[in-house]
Amino acid sequence: MSSAAYTRTTAEPEWVLPSRGRVGMFSLIGAESAVFTIFVVAYIFYIGKSVAGPTPADVLELPILSTICLLSSSLTIHLAVRALHQAKVGAFGLWWFVTMALGTIFLVSTGREWHHLIYDKGLTVSTNLFGTTYYSLVGLHAFHVTVGLLIIALAMVFTLFRKVKPEHGERAEVFSLYWHFVDVVWVIVFTVVYIIGR
Amino acid sequence: MRKASTADADSEVRQARQVRSLAREVAAIAALLPGVLLAATLCFGAPADPSQIPSIFRPQSTPANSILHLSLLVLAITGAIFAVVFSLLAYSVRKFRQRDGDDGREPAQVYGSNQVELAWTVIPILIVLVLFLATARVIHSIQDAPKPAGAIEVIAIGHQFWWEFRYPTLGVVTANELHVPASNPANSTPTFLTLLSADTDHSFWVPQLAGKTDLIPNRSNHIWIDPQETGVYLGQCAQYCGTQHAKMLLRVYVDSPQQFDEWVREQKRLWVSNDTVAEGRRIFETTACVNCHAVAGTVADGRFGPDLTHLMSRDTIAAGAAPNTRENLRAWIEQPDSIKPGSLMPAMQLNEKDLEALTDYLETLR
Amino acid sequence: MSSESIALGTVIESARPIGERLHDWVVTVDHKKLGILYILYALFFLVVAGIEAIIMRIQLIVPHNHFVSPQTFNRMMTMHGTTMIFFMVMPILFGFGTYLIPLMIGARDMAFPRLNAFSFWMTAFGGLLLYFSFIGGNGLYGAGTAPDVGWWAYAPLTSRAFSVGHSTDFWTLALLVSGIGSIGAGVNFIATILCMRCPGMTLGKMPLLAWLNLVVGGMVIFCISPLTAAQIMLCIDRYLGGHFFDTQAGGSAVLWMHFFWIFGHPEVYILVVPAFAFVSEIVPVFSRKPIFGYPIMVAATIAIGFISFSVWAHHMFTVGMSAYGNSFFVFTTVAIAVPTGIKIFNWLGTMWGGKILLRVPMLFCIGFLFQFLIAGLTGIMLGTAPFNWQLSGSYFVVAHFHYVIVGGIVFALFGAFYYWYPKMSGRMCNETLGKWHFWLFLIGFHLTFDFMHIPGILGMPRRIYTYEPGRGWELWNLIVTIGAFFQAAAILVFVVNLLWSLRKGEPAGNDPWDAWTLEWSTSSPPPDYDFATTPVVRSRRPLWDLKHPEDPDWKYE
Numbered sequence A: 001m002s003s004a005a006y007t008r009t010t011a012e013p014e015w016v017l018p019s020r021g022r023v024g025m026f027s028l029i030g031a032e033s034a035v036f037t038i039f040v041v042a043y044i045f046y047i048g049k050s051v052a053g054p055t056p057a058d059v060l061e062l063p064i065l066s067t068i069c070l071l072s073s074s075l076t077i078h079l080a081v082r083a084l085h086q087a088k089v090g091a092f093g094l095w096w097f098v099t100m101a102l103g104t105i106f107l108v109s110t111g112r113e114w115h116h117l118i119y120d121k122g123l124t125v126s127t128n129l130f131g132t133t134y135y136s137l138v139g140l141h142a143f144h145v146t147v148g149l150l151i152i153a154l155a156m157v158f159t160l161f162r163k164v165k166p167e168h169g170e171r172a173e174v175f176s177l178y179w180h181f182v183d184v185v186w187v188i189v190f191t192v193v194y195i196i197g198r
Numbered sequence B: 001m002r003k004a005s006t007a008d009a010d011s012e013v014r015q016a017r018q019v020r021s022l023a024r025e026v027a028a029i030a031a032l033l034p035g036v037l038l039a040a041t042l043c044f045g046a047p048a049d050p051s052q053i054p055s056i057f058r059p060q061s062t063p064a065n066s067i068l069h070l071s072l073l074v075l076a077i078t079g080a081i082f083a084v085v086f087s088l089l090a091y092s093v094r095k096f097r098q099r100d101g102d103d104g105r106e107p108a109q110v111y112g113s114n115q116v117e118l119a120w121t122v123i124p125i126l127i128v129l130v131l132f133l134a135t136a137r138v139i140h141s142i143q144d145a146p147k148p149a150g151a152i153e154v155i156a157i158g159h160q161f162w163w164e165f166r167y168p169t170l171g172v173v174t175a176n177e178l179h180v181p182a183s184n185p186a187n188s189t190p191t192f193l194t195l196l197s198a199d200t201d202h203s204f205w206v207p208q209l210a211g212k213t214d215l216i217p218n219r220s221n222h223i224w225i226d227p228q229e230t231g232v233y234l235g236q237c238a239q240y241c242g243t244q245h246a247k248m249l250l251r252v253y254v255d256s257p258q259q260f261d262e263w264v265r266e267q268k269r270l271w272v273s274n275d276t277v278a279e280g281r282r283i284f285e286t287t288a289c290v291n292c293h294a295v296a297g298t299v300a301d302g303r304f305g306p307d308l309t310h311l312m313s314r315d316t317i318a319a320g321a322a323p324n325t326r327e328n329l330r331a332w333i334e335q336p337d338s339i340k341p342g343s344l345m346p347a348m349q350l351n352e353k354d355l356e357a358l359t360d361y362l363e364t365l366r
Numbered sequence C: 001m002s003s004e005s006i007a008l009g010t011v012i013e014s015a016r017p018i019g020e021r022l023h024d025w026v027v028t029v030d031h032k033k034l035g036i037l038y039i040l041y042a043l044f045f046l047v048v049a050g051i052e053a054i055i056m057r058i059q060l061i062v063p064h065n066h067f068v069s070p071q072t073f074n075r076m077m078t079m080h081g082t083t084m085i086f087f088m089v090m091p092i093l094f095g096f097g098t099y100l101i102p103l104m105i106g107a108r109d110m111a112f113p114r115l116n117a118f119s120f121w122m123t124a125f126g127g128l129l130l131y132f133s134f135i136g137g138n139g140l141y142g143a144g145t146a147p148d149v150g151w152w153a154y155a156p157l158t159s160r161a162f163s164v165g166h167s168t169d170f171w172t173l174a175l176l177v178s179g180i181g182s183i184g185a186g187v188n189f190i191a192t193i194l195c196m197r198c199p200g201m202t203l204g205k206m207p208l209l210a211w212l213n214l215v216v217g218g219m220v221i222f223c224i225s226p227l228t229a230a231q232i233m234l235c236i237d238r239y240l241g242g243h244f245f246d247t248q249a250g251g252s253a254v255l256w257m258h259f260f261w262i263f264g265h266p267e268v269y270i271l272v273v274p275a276f277a278f279v280s281e282i283v284p285v286f287s288r289k290p291i292f293g294y295p296i297m298v299a300a301t302i303a304i305g306f307i308s309f310s311v312w313a314h315h316m317f318t319v320g321m322s323a324y325g326n327s328f329f330v331f332t333t334v335a336i337a338v339p340t341g342i343k344i345f346n347w348l349g350t351m352w353g354g355k356i357l358l359r360v361p362m363l364f365c366i367g368f369l370f371q372f373l374i375a376g377l378t379g380i381m382l383g384t385a386p387f388n389w390q391l392s393g394s395y396f397v398v399a400h401f402h403y404v405i406v407g408g409i410v411f412a413l414f415g416a417f418y419y420w421y422p423k424m425s426g427r428m429c430n431e432t433l434g435k436w437h438f439w440l441f442l443i444g445f446h447l448t449f450d451f452m453h454i455p456g457i458l459g460m461p462r463r464i465y466t467y468e469p470g471r472g473w474e475l476w477n478l479i480v481t482i483g484a485f486f487q488a489a490a491i492l493v494f495v496v497n498l499l500w501s502l503r504k505g506e507p508a509g510n511d512p513w514d515a516w517t518l519e520w521s522t523s524s525p526p527p528d529y530d531f532a533t534t535p536v537v538r539s540r541r542p543l544w545d546l547k548h549p550e551d552p553d554w555k556y557e
């Protein structure tokens, strides 16, 4: 018996399946959101349970600027992807670069915040429960931003070497899903850490 | 549904015979398993002293009793489900087995049936509801029981591999062997325990008195018991807590009210100094012993190990790991690992003479 | 075509130098090779963790035995549990999934072949890390070697204060690493099943195995990741001095329990759903009927998937939740009996009115049905909280879950081995040895795990390296230990059968069982590209349609 017996004989409607890139990315995002959920739950659970100071109210300041940067980078990456779909590689490169710059600003300001907390306020992971949960949650998010930025930087290099073609639009779009996800997580982290937790 | 390929050619007689022999077989198998288990339980109960078997089927206190009642209901329901489903399984394997001389044709291809499927969805839902309601009732009756005025209060603290019991209202501290008065319906004196932990998780489990509840650091849990028969009830730590989780045994002495009062009086006595063991006492108080152990009325006030004020009033040492005899005490102090490898008491490297003197001293702690 | 081309294939294969062939396996991204790697890797760990179980059983054969020290026993207990769950059952199920899914949905490979290889090697690396603890685990004098905190590693036993040395570090890293591999496998399963189906195979026409693995994929991504998160926290505690689970600094021991069981309970369904998948493929073929009630089978599986995320605290009935909390989890726990029962009844419905062929795969499936029924019912007993207050933490629980895992999952696995071995190797497994394997394992299983319930009822806690005489536990422990040796013998027969049949087994041909799903339409073993031409299907049983052109399935579905 050979499998040839199954080749289609009659004309049937076209067989379309979802794109595996998207499905894969959505699954990954599902898994990541479960990871973040656990960290957020731990953060909320331990609000106010530290046995020693400093408390969030003592040391945290609202990171408004970096938040604006990160959130607007969602818009710019969207514009970049749209440009690529429309085969405007130049515009793509521009928006892509802006995204990278905004992400970098975010990371740098997180770094400065941490520096301030560690050296001026004496808050480290092992200081108290607040320190532990704060650095873990914000750090986990920052780690995701870093990974995203590395990928963006790689794609930027390809763009500079003129290796990016309109047919890569699908890939850029799949990646942009990840970037949007990281932004959404920041909204939650921001709310929990800087608003509820303070 | 689809058409049948062919009807089976079995004659009626043969079928009837088959069904009968099948029924016998099913009955035999179904009876065998629980039968064997039951028979074995019964005859094996014999060599051991039955009162030493901490079986959940011989409850001696209200919580354990109401649990048993629920358990019997659950066992009956699950037993019935088992009987039905198992019979169906055995029947279909017997009945629909391919015989020798089969014509090789495929049987009727049936894809499903909405009515049947609905039935076997709805019936289990009903059973689930019954189970849930019965269970919720028992949960509330045990967990939300009010505390009567005559209740005895005990704080039980789990330590790595031993139990500390404090009676805050009676001013008594002891270890490993919990004494409680028998309670009778007319004058109910249940014991309410607050469960705490000094290090890792433990679990308080005396099957004949109540279900288990964990002792967790940073958290206080509560259980109660109201045993009615005097005697000793055995249990042990039921939550893995480290190397010697196995030898964190637990004994509950249910005394008559008079015995209990007597016991409390004894426990409140301080140590009376006794010159014949002055040397042993000196060793005890100059070696590290006092860092970990307390003897009321002396300088020893450590809390890391069991309170030794009335050591000799206990039947066992080291959380039931050995009977409380002179040889065992001596062996324990010389090398705790010989009795309980991995216990947190260090060997003190004493010489023979000091060991003797120290043991003499311990033996006066009655 | 098959036997000739296999023979040819073997000749060409063996003509190539061994190093080159090994290299092929190491760098492979082919789903069939990776599947087999997963399976072999898991079989190795079955024997390792089985030997650990035997060591525990020898220690427990009589009270106050001195076969091993308490420390060694606790390590064996932890390693046995961890290995069996994470490095035996999970990989072996992923292995079957990786091997079978593309073949059954008519695809040439998984959606992400390189991710597939990555997942396997992460899992493999995790296992190595865990076992490296035997060498690298003793950071401090006397701190010992392998982890000894139990497979749930409850806090604060895992904190540095109570677990000195590095054994717990290896434990947590091993699960972190292999967890990432598992998430990769979950993502891959989902993407493959949703995006790689051959033309005509709508979701409603997929084999049940594909459906069930889709559900498993979904459960993996949502339930392994909490474990990963919890392990990250534990690492932060242990390496960076954090306080997540440090009860001295206000941390909570109960939080870890919640995190662990939010993973732990769905996990056990991740283990059992692929076993359901095997049974759902094997029972119809050996009853010569299509699966009874396909849509409701799918619905029940999805229901199990969802409900299983709401029952985790039934592992925590003894931690002192409120009466309402306890009642809630009792409800969800017993509710899961409904969809599970539907599955059992539908398998019975499939057998009903069929022509049941008692070949070895089917024998194992019948064993599965029988044992899973009992195991589920003991689960119900555990699920009624007050009963659980007595049974939890006792040998009754140990008996319950071995009943599901060994009596259910491992039986279904063995069934799957006998069923798909011809496809993977091109040769049939020996039927006589198979029957020996079945009966020996059945006897061993029942000796071991039937009698394990009793000491639990008589008050014997689990995880104890020794016990007191005179409590009525001796006889049962003796029988249980004897049973374990029967199981070992059976597994020995199984391994011998696998090896023997590889060389001497009868050539299988494409379709030895006269089955209906796509994997049987290609040669055994399948060629690298799986299918010469992409198949097209019109029903759930494409090969039935082909064999019965006068009466095809698609007319009825």
Ligand code: HEA
Residues within 6 Å of the ligand: B081, B085, B123, B124, B125, B127, B128, C268, C269, C271, C272, C314, C315, C316, C317, C333, C334, C336, C337, C338, C340, C341, C342, C344, C372, C373, C375, C376, C377, C378, C379, C380, C382, C383, C384, C388, C391, C392, C393, C397, C400, C401, C404, C405
């Ligand atoms: C691997 C698979 C697996 C499966 C499928 C199950 C299935 C179930 N398990 Fe089990 N379980 C484990 C693996 C598994 N378990 C493990 C590994 C542990 C212990 C971990 C550890 O502590 O180390 C454990 C522990 C465990 C506990 C905690 C015990 C404790 O430590 O205190 C509980 C408590 O509720 C429980 C309950 C259940 C229930 C209700 C089911 C249900 O899904 C069963 C449903 C099936 C049926 C009920 C039978 C068929 C149904 C019918 C015939 C319909 C009619 C029936 C009714 C209406 C009742 N299990």
Ligand code: HEA
Residues within 6 Å of the ligand: C046, C047, C048, C049, C050, C051, C053, C054, C056, C057, C077, C078, C080, C081, C082, C084, C085, C088, C089, C150, C151, C152, C398, C402, C405, C406, C410, C448, C462, C463, C464, C465, C484, C485, C487, C488, C489, C491, C492, C495
């Ligand atoms: C996939 C899961 C799985 C499987 C298959 C098994 C299989 C077995 N398990 Fe295990 N077990 C667990 C998962 C599993 N277990 C878990 C999760 C725990 C809890 C751990 C914890 O508490 O943290 C546990 C705990 C556990 C305990 C309780 C330990 C304790 O609480 O103190 C015991 C005790 O009897 C036990 C026994 C066995 C036996 C006899 C088998 C047998 O079925 C094994 C049979 C296999 C073999 C024997 C290997 C093959 C043999 C050969 C190739 C022959 C040559 C070998 C020799 C005889 C030397 N297991």
Ligand code: CUA
Residues within 6 Å of the ligand: B158, B159, B160, B161, B201, B202, B203, B237, B238, B239, B240, B241, B242, B244, B245, B246, B248
């Ligand atoms: Cu204490 Cu186990």
Ligand SMILES: [Cu+2]
Residues within 6 Å of the ligand: C264, C265, C268, C311, C312, C314, C315
């Ligand atoms: Cu569970």
